[in-house]
Amino acid sequence: MPTKFRGVMQSPVTPLKDDFSLDLPTFERLLDFHVRTGATAISWPHHKGESLNLTIPERKRFAEAAVRVVNGRIPVTIHVSALAVEDTMELARHAQAIGADGILAITPYFWTPSLEAIHAYFVRLCRSIELPVLSYNSPSYLAGVEITGDLMSRLIEQLPNFVGVKEASFNSEKFLEISRAALAMRPDFAMLTGVEYLLPSVPLGGIGSYSAAGSICPNLCSQLFDACIGGDWPRARELQSKISWLWLLFRDQYPSSLKGGMVMMGRPVGPTRAPLPTATKERQAYVHGELARLGILDTEPHGW
């Protein structure tokens, strides 16, 4: 059966009120916006959703909201990565209890664990729940810690609910090392990448990505995926260039500038929690200028 985790999946930012508390009504509006504008799945709270700046009770509360608002229209996965592995286990059980469609989990933070430790971590996580588990490989943010091709093979062999990976090295060799191992064993394994890097990954067996800029330009996301899956490489190049330029714009102090850009698109979601800064008026104006230059203001929805 082909994977249900495919296409450009949206990971909403976390709307905050001016006092930095969670803004539930705006979160509900944002979830609905993503579903209406072509998201193929919802996944929350990614780092872009300030996952690591939220308390565990806050994460549970909004996870419940996500499942409730999406209401089965598209799959919802919960990102359960936390500094403490025990919190990850708790969030995974919670995701299953509230009816999520799967979870996403990065290799453990901070400790630079060995391959055996990473193996033990995923085995424990996958055996603690019945939900599909997507893994998350991000060596450049985690001091080089990564899932190797051999480790991927072992995990797939041992764990029936280990169904995919968000491979976010953005590196040909690392993606291929994992995709070769995984797709040979399980052709429906979900090879996903981060930040809409579809053009370089789809020809290697990639089936989708998460999204950085989807709350700004949902149309561009869908068009890029269609062009890549359809093998229309000249068009895919043009669209990938445009959306990657947005990533360069937002990458710095992500997701502060992204939240700033959402103000410019008529979808304000409030400030960003420290240590991340909140986009200043000047930064917002700069982002607005870039969005205008790229034609985003004319081709993407304004407001909710």
Place this chain on the structure above:
Amino acid sequence: MPPFNPGLVHTPVTPFTRERAVDYDRYGKLIEFHIGNGADALALPMHAGESVSLPDGERRALLEFAIKCVNGRKPVIAHVSETGTGIAAALARHAEDAGATAVVATTPYYWTPPSAMVLEHFIQIGTAVTIPLFVYNAPEEMAGTKVTAELCRKLIERLPNFAGVVDLSLDWQFMIELMTDAPRLREGFQLLAGTELLVSPAAIGATGLFAPLAGIAPKLVRALYELCRDQKLFEARKVQEQLAALRQAVKPAGVASLKAALRAIGRDCGEPRPPLLPLDAVAYQKVVSELDAIEALRAEPRGW
């Protein structure tokens, strides 16, 4: 001058005798092998050709010998990387005088210079010649020193003969940013993959590659190149995966593995020069058995 498109560039090893002298008889044979087995151009002596282990006079003699052997049948790109900018520029000038079609240079060895110094280094090499200059981006080999898209924009402004980038960063973010701008600023600007991981770069816009594995698997490398050149990227995946497996098998011990593999298939080019060590018997057997496991290699030519 019309843009020079190197296409599939073979990067021969440098054969040594038992006494560690350059084995010119073998080298002549090896060059014939590459020309007869799918090379559109040769680049030498690259790191795979142990450029850094050749004293200056020897390096010049080697290049002159190669250009004489090739005798105009294919373009020869001379590798002129050096620690000192003046030494590299002198090598570049020599290469042009000797009849090279283009030169290629890395960031300077050892100094891990900031980008202003890297810029000056390339400008001095580029202005020393009238033939095209390709810049080689290999942050992993150069202790993290990178060629950035911004640096390339400046090089385009300053150097009329800056022709393109040979990329071994394998970094999608860099390649996409580069190809969003550079081809617009310089007609005929080339992105070339620095190794046989070509599908993602070709999706992004690469037109060729430097192929250190072409001495082992010329047919497979040629097949990958032609599929990518014709933008048959989905069709290229299988060949790409086989070459990724080959790269993974020879990568750990680098040139020593490459030379071990060449010996195993009947094209003995001796051992590497110090400080590189030859493989011991156990490591040699490991490379041989990993090569045997790659089915596609059975169709490759054995012997000279």
